[in-house]
Amino acid sequence: MMDEKQKKKWKILMADDNRQVNDVVRETLAEYGFEVIQAFDGRQAFAAFEEKKPDLVFLDYLMPEIDGLGVLKKIKHKDPNAFVVFITGEGSEDVAVQAMKAGASDYITKPLSPPDLVHVANKLIREHEILLENIRLKNRGDAYKDYMVTITETMGEAVITIDRAGTIQFMNSMARKFWGGLNEMKNKPVDVLIPDPSVHILQDIMQAFSSGMDRFEQEYAFRKIDGSIFSGLLSASPLKSEKYAGGTVLVVRDLTDIEMMRRQIINAEKLASLGKVVEGVAHEIRNSLTSLGGFSRRLSRSVGESSTQKVYVDYIIEDVKRLEAMIMDIEEYVNYTKIHRPNFVKTDIQEVIDEALIKTFGSGRFSGVAYEVNMPEHLEEIEADHNYLVEAFWHLFVNACESMQGKGVMEITVSLHPQYLIVDVIDSGRGIPSDEIKDIFNPFYTSKVRGAGLGLSKVYMIIEEHGGFITVNSAVGKGTRIRVFLSRKHAAKGLGIPPAEASNGR
Numbered sequence: 450m451m452d453e454k455q456k457k458k459w460k461i462l463m464a465d466d467n468r469q470v471n472d473v474v475r476e477t478l479a480e481y482g483f484e485v486i487q488a489f490d491g492r493q494a495f496a497a498f499e500e501k502k503p504d505l506v507f508l509d510y511l512m513p514e515i516d517g518l519g520v521l522k523k524i525k526h527k528d529p530n531a532f533v534v535f536i537t538g539e540g541s542e543d544v545a546v547q548a549m550k551a552g553a554s555d556y557i558t559k560p561l562s563p564p565d566l567v568h569v570a571n572k573l574i575r576e577h578e579i580l581l582e583n584i585r586l587k588n589r590g591d592a593y594k595d596y597m598v599t600i601t602e603t604m605g606e607a608v609i610t611i612d613r614a615g616t617i618q619f620m621n622s623m624a625r626k627f628w629g630g631l632n633e634m635k636n637k638p639v640d641v642l643i644p645d646p647s648v649h650i651l652q653d654i655m656q657a658f659s660s661g662m663d664r665f666e667q668e669y670a671f672r673k674i675d676g677s678i679f680s681g682l683l684s685a686s687p688l689k690s691e692k693y694a695g696g697t698v699l700v701v702r703d704l705t706d707i708e709m710m711r712r713q714i715i716n717a718e719k720l721a722s723l724g725k726v727v728e729g730v731a732h733e734i735r736n737s738l739t740s741l742g743g744f745s746r747r748l749s750r751s752v753g754e755s756s757t758q759k760v761y762v763d764y765i766i767e768d769v770k771r772l773e774a775m776i777m778d779i780e781e782y783v784n785y786t787k788i789h790r791p792n793f794v795k796t797d798i799q800e801v802i803d804e805a806l807i808k809t810f811g812s813g814r815f816s817g818v819a820y821e822v823n824m825p826e827h828l829e830e831i832e833a834d835h836n837y838l839v840e841a842f843w844h845l846f847v848n849a850c851e852s853m854q855g856k857g858v859m860e861i862t863v864s865l866h867p868q869y870l871i872v873d874v875i876d877s878g879r880g881i882p883s884d885e886i887k888d889i890f891n892p893f894y895t896s897k898v899r900g901a902g903l904g905l906s907k908v909y910m911i912i913e914e915h916g917g918f919i920t921v922n923s924a925v926g927k928g929t930r931i932r933v934f935l936s937r938k939h940a941a942k943g944l945g946i947p948p949a950e951a952s953n954g955r
Contacts, residue, residue, distance in 0.1 A: 491515025
């Protein structure tokens with residue numbers, strides 16, 4: 450809940466033409482101490498924004514009179530600092546991209562989860578508070594220096610001040626988390642924060658200031674104290690008080706989550722376009738294969754069993770069968786991406802793994818492979834789609850068995866993390882070259898002689914929909930460990946945007 454001592458009652462505008470959804474959101478937010486203003490079409494929404502001046506706006510995309518994007522643009526034109534959360538339906542990533550470009554602070558997808566709505570509201574309200582405080586502190590100058598230091602310590606961005614020589618003088622808590630203690634970093638040149646020796650932050654800032662700009666902003670690759678690299682947005686403004694004349698305050702925002710979200714949206718757009726192309730190509734190929742297969746089988750019956758022509762025709766028939774199976778895989782994958790809808794219910798991960806193992810070994814295809822399952826006692830159930838998870842682990846188990854060429858041991862280990870349930874699938878197979886790991890979840894990537902290479906791509910989508918992600922550790926000739934992280938809380942049906950990046954690291 451909001452702090453009971455908070456004097457101001459924050460106002461939230463909820464704009465959605467669905468009265469039932471609108472009322473549920475109003476009741477939920479009101480319980481947490483927010484004052485909620487309702488609007489049921491685009492014109493009402495903008496009029497309420499102008500009149501009531503809310504601190505935060507939840508804005509649905511599909512509304513009568515003016516759609517959500519139109520209202521968003523009018524709001525941002527009226528107040529560039531307005532905090533707006535855009536609401537879209539599932540599969541509307543392109544609309545979300547447009548909204549973010551138009552100035553939305555965040556976006557969420559339906560169906561809405563009331564607890565997550567409250568979480569988003571609290572987060573953005575806190576950012577709104579910080580924004581308001583920073584504006585007031587800027588106007589009042591150095592008189593509130595100590596207060597400003599307190600605020601910067603609670604910010605989610607790294608704050609650094611440098612003197613006219615470009616050496617570090619102050620770091621807030623987030624900056625110290627990234628780059629180490631102030632005692633260690635003080636008086637070091639600011640360029641030590643970046644790994645590329647050819648890039649000079651101070652030079653870029655001074656060049657911008659000398660050209661008349663009073664604020665500099667640019668993305669850089671930064672290196673943390675642990676050696677990891679991240680993309681960050683650096684904003685720089687000069688310190689104008691007499692005491693700190695010539696100095697500069699730097700704010701660095703970690704863009705890792707935003708970059709991940711961008712990649713997810715781009716991947717979704719690519720998959721949508723790819724699906725349309727593949728669907729058309731598969732249809733045309735199927736027509737040709739039908740004719741080729743029919744005539745080949747007719748020709749096979751018309752030639753002698755011992756003739757050379759019989760051998761050639763049988764080769765053609767076998768290849769036609771292989772291509773027909775591949776086309777079926779492709780069409781199944783395209784249909785899956787278009788029409789599947791996960792049904793999240795309480796799910797026992799042990800039942801999922803047992804069913805996937807039965808599906809893998811029931812046919813006797815991998816009779817030379819043994820498997821071990823290590824499962825903690827009294828595992829909690831998770832929110833998941835049972836059937837889709839069975840399919841995901843079946844693909845992983847089949848790939849593990851195939852990588853061992855049908856002989857070896859597959860180990861499955863389940864463990865717990867504060868936020869995730871972790872399933873390791875370990876094989877002793879041929880391994881994956883390091884330069885290929887980044888591609889194994891891409892559609893149509895395969896190292897097999899047969900198949901369209903769509904199984905692991907489907908695994909990727911299923912785990913991502915469950916609020917999870919996958920990492921891959923492999924060494925050629927030594928085997929592979931695929932680690933699946935499944936959210937112990939609400940998965941994709943809520944508002945969270947999970948990470949989803951295959952990696953190669955031990």
